[in-house]
Amino acid sequence: MKRRIKVGLLEKKACGGCFERLKETAVSNELLDNIEFLDIIKGDEKADFVLVQGGVLSSSQKKLLEKISRAKKKLILFGSCAIDPNFILGIKNIRSAGEIGSVFSSICGCPPSNDEIGELLKSLILSKTIPKISWPVCNECSENEIKCLLLKGEECDGPNTLGGCEVLCPKYDKSCKGCRTRLEKKEIR
């Protein structure tokens, strides 16, 4: 892979875990020869892609995203908070960047796994979108022979939630809280 891309990082209201994992993945996968990461907060406008972490709360954040959108940067919703911040964080009046600008690609997870991030970064180098996850957590429970918590009478968000988490919570008898966002979100690829 000789192609070199510029990826802007834009942090909105979030815990910061997604970009921390991004740093870890980019360095451990030795992708820094192919990707130059730019801090959008510093006003860097040279980015080919803009990864957004977290939800949009203030009008200044909204304006910045509109500016990025007008500049036709490819917007990527990075992590569940960027896709559905209201559901994940429960904060009132918080919006997804996807409601403000058009989305090129998105990746769910709280935070997304290293493998998923690695796959996303490699696909960006090739200017491609990553394959869409279309199955619920329940499928993975069945595959892993984990007893259904709903059948045990517990509340579980598994049927409504995107899979790919390797059933981390049900594995320990904990019901799914939907941290990988809702299955019906259409913009998820």
Next chain:
Amino acid sequence: MIKAAKGAEHALKKKRYDNMAKKHEPIHGITLDVSTPQVEIEDSTPLYEKAVLGKDAINSYAQLSRIDSSISCAHTIASQRAVESALGINVSNQTKMIRELLLRAELIHSHINFLYGKIIPRLAGAKDYFDYAKKFRKEAQRALIARSKAKRILLILGKRYPHPINSVVGGILKTFDDDEQREMVRLFKELAREVLKTSEFLLKQSITPFEVTSKPLSLWEIDTTPLLSGKLSVGENMRVSVGKFFKNFKPKESYLTGPLARISNNNKLLSHTAEKIVRKAGLNFPLKNIFHSVLCLTIEAVHCAQRSAQELEELHFEKQDIKVAKRRSGRGFCAVESAKGLLYHEYFIGQKGVLRSVKIVSNVKLNLFHLKKSVATFPIDPDKKTRKEIINDISFLVDSYYL
């Protein structure tokens, strides 16, 4: 200096700066204007306080752990302990021990992340972490390995990181087996050695003299260096029980919290190797130079790693049942030491087990006042330093507060 900036010199300096560059130069989300240095940092805890109001108290920790991923275990445990205190649940000593280990592992992970993500790249003259990782590949990979060791411990204890799932209201879902226990001992020992090397590097760096007049606030106990128990201590003169937090402390007045405060208040009980770093650095307590907080990260990480390895070698863990919580009303509180500083959670739970009142004092809220004051009074010399150098100095000062 802020007085000087407001005085007659201000106009001259401002003119000079206006000619130098743009008015605002944002750094890591912090807006900085070097003509009248000030920081704008938002404490997001009030948003989360509102977000969990009216929700099930027992599960509120999952949302509150999202306040800050790097201290997600600390917020999780603080929330669970506050709920347990409100519902009258007494957890076992084993649960307390596993939670303490979880806090220590998170502290080491967070300190390594901060040192190698911000401090060392800055000292190495790199633009940011990515620039550092590209220029110093070997060192960056070494830091990643250390970080992955701390993360592995967090996964054994918390089963997920960030946002652990193994600790719940009433206990711990799954303990670890003997192999995992031995693995943690080995990893803690390796981490202590690794951080010790970093401390040797930091000891060679010159420290900017800049004293703050803040009072160090941390948890304190007579025979241990607690992260989860004890009294609230402000130096040796004031020690009060956690439940009297709001009677004694006004968060807006602010106390200094974090590694510098903890080492200042608990320096007599450090591990042998951590004490060695203190001696080599020639530190005098209480610590007043905020730039020493960087070295305190290594002292604390070495201490926590050695203590944890030692305790894990001696302890035996067994499967225990979770204490079932009866939904009832009550007031509960808890103070926890996170990597970045003290967290205080206080809740009032209504009849149906939902949160009726939530008060969270975060490390950001506690440190913000002093940070702003420090930035405003930090000696800047526009005649000797360039704008870039001044911004770099102030950014280092901001980083030293570890927000």
